[in-house]
Amino acid sequence: MHDPLWQSMRDDGGIAGHPVRFLAATDSTNTVAMALAREGAPPGTLVVAEGQSAGRGRLARQWLSPPGRGLYVSFILRPTLELADLPKITLAAGVALCRAVVRATNVGVRLKWPNDLLLHGKKCGGILAETSGLVGDGPMAVILGIGINVNTPQAFFPAELNDKATSLAATAGREFMRGPLLLALVEEVDDVVRLLEKGGFAEILAAWRQHDGLTDQRLTWITPQGAVVTGISLGPDEDGRLHIRDDAGTVHEVLSGDLTLAAGCSPFWPAVSPTTITRPGRRN
Numbered sequence: 583m584h585d586p587l588w589q590s591m592r593d594d595g596g597i598a599g600h601p602v603r604f605l606a607a608t609d610s611t612n613t614v615a616m617a618l619a620r621e622g623a624p625p626g627t628l629v630v631a632e633g634q635s636a637g638r639g640r641l642a643r644q645w646l647s648p649p650g651r652g653l654y655v656s657f658i659l660r661p662t663l664e665l666a667d668l669p670k671i672t673l674a675a676g677v678a679l680c681r682a683v684v685r686a687t688n689v690g691v692r693l694k695w696p697n698d699l700l701l702h703g704k705k706c707g708g709i710l711a712e713t714s715g716l717v718g719d720g721p722m723a724v725i726l727g728i729g730i731n732v733n734t735p736q737a738f739f740p741a742e743l744n745d746k747a748t749s750l751a752a753t754a755g756r757e758f759m760r761g762p763l764l765l766a767l768v769e770e771v772d773d774v775v776r777l778l779e780k781g782g783f784a785e786i787l788a789a790w791r792q793h794d795g796l797t798d799q800r801l802t803w804i805t806p807q808g809a810v811v812t813g814i815s816l817g818p819d820e821d822g823r824l825h826i827r828d829d830a831g832t833v834h835e836v837l838s839g840d841l842t843l844a845a846g847c848s849p850f851w852p853a854v855s856p857t858t859i860t861r862p863g864r865r866n
């Protein structure tokens with residue numbers, strides 16, 4: 583597919599005013615971006631790869647990254663945020679991701695806390711935000727890695743992921759250009775990061791909730807102690823923590839981890855151990 587924007591990004595090494603390090607192949611754009619950040623790469627630098635041999639997701643999962651099919655990009659950010667606010671970047675990026683996909687492809691997508699992009703209940707994109715730690719006196723870098731399954735044929739996903747993963751093309755039945763999608767993503771990420779730095783998380787949260795694919799759905803998760811808890815998703819709070827109300831009315835604040843739709847709702851992602859704080863009776 584002729585994709586002039588993708589071509590010009592490759593040729594010029596830039597998009598929307600951002601310098602781009604384009605790689606025909608790499609292990610992980612997040613790994614490359616982290617190394618560049620530690621060497622002092624300017625904020626706003628993007629690392630884009632045609633394919634990844636060791637694409638990474640949260641919780642040490644692999645990210646399938648066949649060459650020429652998806653969007654694999656890492657942003658080097660040096661946001662002026664308090665350390666405690668850094669997790670909000672993942673939620674902000676989710677909003678940017680939804681907006682960019684709708685703008686560039688007109689495909690309606692939803693979010694699953696904290697970092698999944700869903701299309702008809704299957705995962706078609708994800709976000710992996712990593713921090714560099716403090717390097718000398720310089721500001722901390724955040725590597726914001728985003729992967730979108732754009733034109734990946736359904737048959738490329740392993741059988742065990744077939745009912746859990748998809749691509750925009752596999753679901754929509756037509757292919758999409760990656761250049762306009764990357765441009766939209768870069769512009770939307772710029773917008774939400776600026777808003778976050780101005781203290782606008784409430785606005786981001788309101789937008790996130792509009793894209794939330796799990797509100798009022800029954801979920802199952804495993805507590806750090808290994809207990810299996812089932813409840814209703816109430817969405818993220820003003821600190822970005824997900825609230826889940828169990829059947830006894832206790833509201834749990836989930837800080838990290840992953841969630842599974844309850845049995846009978848839909849086959850979904852394997853549950854792993856999240857970190858939770860439990861506050862009886864809050865936010866019914």
Ligand code: BTN
Nearest residue numbers: 610637638639640708709727729
């Ligand atoms: C997840 O769903 O857990 C996050 C997936 C993030 C994948 C992207 S692809 C670009 C960047 N490089 C990586 O190795 N991972 C992220």
